Amino acid sequence: MSFAIKSKISLAFLVLLAACGGGGGDGGVMPVPAATPLAITATNYEAVAQQAVTATTYLMDTGGFVTGAQLAPREQVLINFSRAQITRLGRLFAVAPRLATGAATTETQVCSGGGSLSSTINDVAGNQMVDAGDSASVVASNCVEFGATINGAMSIEFRAVSGNFDGDVYSATVVMTLSNLQASTGAGQVSGNGSITLALVGSGFNTGSLDMTITSLTMTGQVAGVNETLTLQDWRIVSNFSPSGAGIITRTTVNGTLISAALAPQSVTVATVTPFVQSGSSAYPASGQFIASGANGSKLRVTAQSATTVLIELDADGNNVYEASRTRLWSDLG
Amino acid sequence: MPGRAAVHVAGRTVAGGALALLCGTAMPAHAACAPPGVVLAAGAEHSRWRELDAKGRPLLHEQGTLATLSLALDLACAGIDWRLAVEQAAGRRAYDGRSTTGTALATHSRIARTTLELTAWVPLTDTWAAGVRLGARQLERDIAGVGAVSGYAERFRDGQLAAGLRQISGLGPGLRGTAELWLGAGPAGRLALQLPQSDATVLRLGSSRLLQAALALHGGGHDANSTVWGLQLNYRRERFGAGPAQPLMRQGLLVGGAAQPQTQQSALALQATLGW
Numbered sequence: 070m071s072f073a074i075k076s077k078i079s080l081a082f083l084v085l086l087a088a089c090g091g092g093g094g095d096g097g098v099m100p101v102p103a104a105t106p107l108a109i110t111a112t113n114y115e116a117v118a119q120q121a122v123t124a125t126t127y128l129m130d131t132g133g134f135v136t137g138a139q140l141a142p143r144e145q146v147l148i149n150f151s152r153a154q155i156t157r158l159g160r161l162f163a164v165a166p167r168l169a170t171g172a173a174t175t176e177t178q179v180c181s182g183g184g185s186l187s188s189t190i191n192d193v194a195g196n197q198m199v200d201a202g203d204s205a206s207v208v209a210s211n212c213v214e215f216g217a218t219i220n221g222a223m224s225i226e227f228r229a230v231s232g233n234f235d236g237d238v239y240s241a242t243v244v245m246t247l248s249n250l251q252a253s254t255g256a257g258q259v260s261g262n263g264s265i266t267l268a269l270v271g272s273g274f275n276t277g278s279l280d281m282t283i284t285s286l287t288m289t290g291q292v293a294g295v296n297e298t299l300t301l302q303d304w305r306i307v308s309n310f311s312p313s314g315a316g317i318i319t320r321t322t323v324n325g326t327l328i329s330a331a332l333a334p335q336s337v338t339v340a341t342v343t344p345f346v347q348s349g350s351s352a353y354p355a356s357g358q359f360i361a362s363g364a365n366g367s368k369l370r371v372t373a374q375s376a377t378t379v380l381i382e383l384d385a386d387g388n389n390v391y392e393a394s395r396t397r398l399w400s401d402l403g
Numbered sequence: 404m405p406g407r408a409a410v411h412v413a414g415r416t417v418a419g420g421a422l423a424l425l426c427g428t429a430m431p432a433h434a435a436c437a438p439p440g441v442v443l444a445a446g447a448e449h450s451r452w453r454e455l456d457a458k459g460r461p462l463l464h465e466q467g468t469l470a471t472l473s474l475a476l477d478l479a480c481a482g483i484d485w486r487l488a489v490e491q492a493a494g495r496r497a498y499d500g501r502s503t504t505g506t507a508l509a510t511h512s513r514i515a516r517t518t519l520e521l522t523a524w525v526p527l528t529d530t531w532a533a534g535v536r537l538g539a540r541q542l543e544r545d546i547a548g549v550g551a552v553s554g555y556a557e558r559f560r561d562g563q564l565a566a567g568l569r570q571i572s573g574l575g576p577g578l579r580g581t582a583e584l585w586l587g588a589g590p591a592g593r594l595a596l597q598l599p600q601s602d603a604t605v606l607r608l609g610s611s612r613l614l615q616a617a618l619a620l621h622g623g624g625h626d627a628n629s630t631v632w633g634l635q636l637n638y639r640r641e642r643f644g645a646g647p648a649q650p651l652m653r654q655g656l657l658v659g660g661a662a663q664p665q666t667q668q669s670a671l672a673l674q675a676t677l678g679w
Contacts, residue, residue: 134553141660145504215505256648257660292660295650331656
C-alpha cells in the first residue's frame with residue numbers, strides 16, 4: 070500500500086487547477102449494493118488484507134511497475150485519466166468562447182494514441198475561468214491514453230476553488246463522476262462507476278491536506294473470462310502532508326467499507342487506528358495501523374512494521390486476542 | 404558457459420529428438436564421417452525489440468547491443484553437413500515504454516539469451532546447398548525499475564524450424580564467401596512471469612515467423628590441420644503473434660491480467676570466427 074499522496078498527487082492536482090481560476094456542484098450517487106459482513110477467518114484473512122490494501126492504492130499515485138507483457142489496465146488508469154481531464158478541461162475553460170451565462174460549449178479533441186474526447190464545458194459565469202459552480206463532462210470514444218483504450222463518460226464539478234495555486238495557500242473541492250468509464254488493453258479491461266470528491270487544501274510551504282471521499286465507487290475488472298468487482302462505500306482517505314527535512318512527510322488515514330466479489334461478496338469495514346506515516350523517499354509507510362472488521366466480531370489488524378514489511382494479524386472470534394499472524398512485504402499486498 | 408547454458412535451453416528434448424531422428428534417417432549406420440570440426444565465434448549484435456497492440460500501435464520498444472559468443476560442432480557424414488551450435492548473448496537494451504499506471508517511462512532491460520541450433524546442409528550443386536535447422540531458445544529479460552516504478556523479470560522459451568539456402572563462392576586462393584537465406588516458423592512458446600503483486604504465471608506466446616540472411620567470409624584451412632578464420636554478418640528478423648490473455652491471481656484473487664502482445668525482434672550481428 071502506498072500512501073504517497075503528498076507532492077505527487079497534490080502538486081499534479083494543483084498544477085492543473087492553477088491553470089483554471091477561482092471556485093461549486095454535486096456528485097452522482099451510485100446505488101449501494103447490499104452486502105453482509107464477511108466472517109474473517111484463518112483461511113481468508115490474508116486475502117482480506119490484500120483487498121483492503123489494494124482498495125487504498127486504487128486512489129493513490131503509486132508507481133506501479135514497468136510493462137513488458139501487456140497487462141490489463143489497473144483501476145489507477147481510470148483515476149489517472151480522470152484527473153488528467155481536470156487539467157485539460159481547465160485549459161478549455163480559458164479558450165472557450167464567451168457565451169451567455171449558463172451556455173455550454175462542446176469541443177472534440179484527438180487523443181494522443183488515437184480516438185477522441187468530446188468535452189462539454191459549462192462556464193456558469195461565462196468568464197473563461199474555473200469558478201465554483203462550473204462543470205464539465207467528457208465522453209471518450211476509443212481514446213488511447215495512459216497505455217489503454219478509454220471509452221465511456223465522466224464529469225467534473227467544481228464545488229469550490231479559492232486561493233493562489235501558484236503559491237502555498239489555496240483550497241479546492243472537485244467532484245469526479247465516472248459513468249461506465251472503461252479502460253481496456255489486449256489483456257483485459259476495467260470499468261468504473263461512481264463519484265470521488267477531492268478536497269485539497271494548501272496552508273503553507275509543503276503543508277496541506279488531500280481529502281478523498283467516496284459515497285460509492287465500483288471497479289470491475291475482466292480478464293480472460295474472470296471477473297472481479299470491488300465496491301468502496303463511504304470510503305474516505307485523508308492525507309496530511311508537511312515539511313520534513315528536505316522533503317515531505319505524509320500522515321494518512323483510511324476509513325470505510327469495501328465489498329469484493331472475491332469475498333463471497335461480503336463486506337469488511339476498515340478503520341484506521343494510527344495514521345500511516347510515510348516519508349517522501351519511501352514507497353510505503355513505515356508506521357501506522359488499521360483494523361478491518363467483519364461478521365461476529367472477527368477482525369484483521371494490519372500494522373506497518375517498516376517501509377518494507379507489514380504485520381497482518383487475525384482475531385477470528387472477536388475476543389480481542391489475535392491468534393494468528395503473518396509478516397508480509399508491502400509490495401506483496403498493494 | 405555455452406555448454407552449461409545449453410543444458411537449460413528451452414526445447415532441448417525437441418532438439419535432441421530431432422537430432423536422433425535426423426541422424427537415424429539421414430545417416431547410414433556405417434556412414435563415413437569426416438573428422439569433426441569446432442568453430443568458435445564471438446561478436447556483437449544490435450538488437451531491437453518492439454511490442455504492438457492489436458491495431459499495430461506501438462506499446463514499447465527497446466534497442467541495444469548484446470555481446471555474443473557461440474560454439475559449434477561440425478560433422479560431415481554421408482554427404483550431409485551437420486552443425487550443432489550453442490550461442491549465448493548478453494547485454495542491455497534501452498527501454499522506452501509505460502508503467503502499469505499508464506505513465507510513459509524510459510529505463511533499460513538486461514538480456515541473456517541462449518540458443519541451441521541443429522542444422523543439416525545437403526549439397527545441391529558444387530556451390531549451392533539446402534538446409535534445415537531446428538532451434539530452441541531461452542531469453543531472459545529483466546526490466547529495471549525506475550524511481551517508484553518496480554521492475555520485473557521475464558523468461559521466454561520458444562522453438563523454430565527453418566529452411567535455408569546457401570551459396571559458397573570461391574573468392575581467391577584460400578578465400579571463400581558464403582551467403583545464406585533462411586525462412587522459418589515456430590509454434591507458440593511460453594513466457595514465465597513473476598510480476599510484483601501476483602503469483603508466478605506462464606503465458607502462452609503467439610506463433611513466430613523468421614527471416615534471416617547471412618554473409619560470411621572465410622579464409623585459411625589449407626590443410627586438415629590448419630585453422631579457418633572468418634567474419635560473418637547476420638541479419639535476423641522475427642515476428643511473434645499476440646498470445647491469449649491470462650488472469651493474474653494472488654491467493655486466489657484476481658489481481659490483473661496479462662498477455663504478450665504482438666512482438667517484433669530484429670538483430671544485426673557481426674561475428675569473428677575461428678575454426679579447427
